[in-house]
Every structure is written in C-alpha cells, then in structure tokens.
Amino acid sequence: MARLLKKPLVIALAAVILLVAGFFVYIQNAFTGTRCEAAKHLEAEDMIGDCYGCHLKVTPQIAQDWYESKHGVTLVRCQVCHGQPDGKGAVPFQRIPGVEVCAACHGVAIDKMTALYGKRDDCSTCHPYHARPMHGKVYENRQATTKTSLD
Secondary structure: OHHHHHHHHHHHHHHHHHHHHHHHHHHHHOOOOOOOHHHOOOOHHHHOOHHHHHHHHHOHHHHHHHHHOHHHHOOOOHHHHHOOOOOOOOOOOOOOOOHHHHHHHHHHHHHHHHHHHOOOOOHHHOOOOOOHHHHOOHHHHOOOOOOOOOO
16 A cells, blocks of 8 residues: 555655756746846845845835835846846846837737727836736735845
8 A cells, every 4th residue: 555655656756846946947047137237336235135125215116116016026026127227138228118028928918908909109008017006906915014025
C-alpha cells in the first residue's frame, strides 16, 4: 500500500519543484530592461522601494494612486509602462505612455473596447492611469500601509 502512494507523491513533488523553479526563472528574466541608473544620486537604502519610495515623498498623490490601483496591487512596476528614467532599456522613458504601451499587456481588451466604442487617441480618455476610481474597491481587500512589498 505504501508503495502505491509513493509513486504519485514523488511525481507530485517533482511537478511542484518544476513549477517553483520555472516561476523563479520567469521572475529573473521577465523585465530584464528594468533598472534605474538615473537615480544614482540616491543612497542605496532610498532605492529599496523602486520608484514608489521616492515618489511617495516627491509626488505623494501619484504614488498613492498607483499603490491603490490594480497595477499597484499586482506590483506592476513603474518601469513596465514608463520605461527607465535614463531613457535606456526595453521601454523608452515616457512620462505619459501611449496606447502602444498599454497594448503590450492589454491588447485583447483594447480590441474589444475599440469594437464597442470606436478608436480613441489614448486609453486615459476613459481610464485615468493611476486614479483609484477606475479600480473600484480592489484596494479595500489590501492591507493599508505606506510600504509595498518592494520595500
């Protein structure tokens, strides 16, 4: 009996190990162009929280709006949409990203919205980038804090 249970247990354990290893490989390679060389003037401890730590001091409303948005809740980092402050990397720096940046992740949704409502110049016409009202009550299920898990 013990022998019958051993084989499925070993297979399940191997599958879990492969999934965990695959996850870590993905995380290491997902955003290879993400760095912040333009912020060299900051001390290392100030850079711990990515853009959020600094922007919470400099542009607190924008930082808090991001933190409470779906992108903040799911930890979509600023560089994914805005690029690097130094203009280098996979995504060129843009203070206000265009539709092509949104389409990289939300292409299917954009196609559906275009079919329903017609083409728009940019997504922010209907969806403010960081504004909380766009995201409903998603934040209420999250612990209130001034730090993200990036800190």
